[in-house]
Amino acid sequence: MEDILIYLFCCSIAMSITPFISKLAIKIGAVDKPNKRKVHNRVMPTLGGLSIFIAFLLGHVFFGYPHFQFKAILIGSIIIISSGVIDDKFDLSPKFKVLFQLAAASIVIFYGGIYLKSITLPFFGTIKLTYLGYFLTYLWIIGVTNAINLIDGLDGLASGVATITFMTMYILATLEGDYFVMTYALILAGSSTGFLVYNFHPAKIFMGDTGALFLGYIISVLSLMGFKNATFISFIVPILILGVPVFDTFFAIIRRKLRGQSFAQADKEHLHHLLMTTNRSQTKTVLMIYGISIIFSGVSIIYSVVSTKLGLTILVILFVLIQYYAGKIGLLGKHFLPFSLAVKDHAGAATTVEGDSGKLGPGDKEE
Template sequence: MVYLALLLCFVASIIITPLVKKFAIKIGATDKPNYRKVHQKVMPRLGGLAIYISFLIGWVFLRPTDDLSTIPLLVGGLIIIITGFFDDLFELSAKLKFLAQIVAAGIVVIGGVQVDYINLPFGGELHFGILAIPLTIIWVVGITNAINLIDGLDGLAAGVSSIALITISGMAILKGDIYVTSVALILLGSTLGFLFYNFHPAKIFMGDTGALFLGYMIAVLSLMGFKNVTMISLIVPVIILGVPISDTFFAIIRRIKHKKPLSAPDKSHLHHCLLEVGFSHRQTVLLIYAMAACCGLSAFIFSMATSWGAILIGLVLLLAVEVIVEKVGLIGKEYQPLLRFINAKNDQMKDR
């Protein structure tokens, strides 16, 4: 039944996305090129609306239930969708979007989605007490914005989100968590259907409507799947979302260093850096997909290891990420002329 719902959402998203594209163009919800953006022509956004509608279709079909979390999750998601919709149409201020995210996060916290305590790996419990509420809100708002920040190339946010959802649903299946599995899979089907139109060269962008909604849902689902567990297991969602989290972390450091507002845009994100050293648009997206898939696989291994084994895996993972980033940069710089030559030839072949 769950897999049938996934297929239904996938088909619904494929059918609905072109309709949303026409609607976005009609109401003027378009993304215009500028110095910071990669695309060279006006593009319809609001694609996240197709993801959301397809998700609701799957929800009505499957009707996943959780006594505490269902209504808060849907209400919070609706707030995020409305915020993203108006931002795609009118470009809301960062403060207003941030406030809406806090409200949406607060609703699921009131609904019972929060990390109250964790079991320490070598015995005992650590109770967060009143800090559980702000910590949960920070997590939800942080991941929501992390997905939004990587939405800079065709298919990037949708693909990375899909990999995260595959990992979350897979681990939920192993834990026997039917609710998280169901919600993650219908969201996955909706996102993959949209990705059919969003992968390079994209025909429509998801906009903040999609990026904020995916970030919000992934943040909440990851908490629901790993709350009140061991300290080691609590690190699992961090590993699953390693790519957007690390990109957001370094973006914050850059902006603090240069004394800029945290909401200030720049062209120093991971995908910008990979493009700069010579990788093509498609190569950059696929490379980041591979990084996200490695994080997902690492999360599986990490969750099944002993405490000491998990710590060792975590250290190895951090070292591997550092080496990969450095090697990619060196390879890109060393073979930059060759990469640009190959990409130019590919463009010529496409033109013919």
């Protein structure tokens, strides 16, 4: 019963303050103007992430409990929120954003003591990571923070995927008896849902980098809380929970690398952009990605609770389908085939070379 109260309280707070945040954004000029890379066609207020953050803070005040690591998480959150507000108003360069993220991650690691301390590998046993643990933690926090930001391209997409992520964390934390992660995942799920009411298509406000960076940061830190001492195989769980942003970011890195472009260079070939060209509907596209995210979350629960082998089997099938579909719709770029299609294409070409001269015969018809 208390869990429902926490969720509804934070949801109500976010819903109540979002209209005021919208007016504030317009007043100070923190707006998102349409351009050729964006799908909206009118000026939109940003800073919506402040609604989520304020609801999160009030949720902590009324339902949180003292925890020596929360202070570090909160300081890091303020750093991330500050960078988002500045970016929504003045457009920060990617380098400055990363500096803010490094600062927030440093607070979490060295002040909060939240980092990957050891890993258990098959045949090698438990290995203490020390400095490598710091590096991997930096990589995880900054990577997930930016992954959520990258999928924030359609009305309600990032806030909805984040809500699904937090609810999955809540379920897993409840099953494992991790009351800290359980409580704050629920607080954040309610906060994100309340904002989603105004952010779903047609959106009345955008979360901006204020919201996308904060959600990415807090998701990365909460997921670390349960995996500070991890087995190699346990890394699958947070990656599965974040399946959509993780794979979208992975394919974006490969796509830009193949083209010799900087990772920071924006394009219009993310999963949501490409699905939009097929569906011609923001709502259908967003709901489709919600569905994909729920599938990933379901697999993470199966893997953690039901059967590791079953979870891994489903994961392998998902991976094959993902790489096939990614190449099919052009996530790697228009001129790059997925592995399975490339093999098929190569086999077809070999048949032509070895079994056919390529010249027109009596039974051939020239097009």
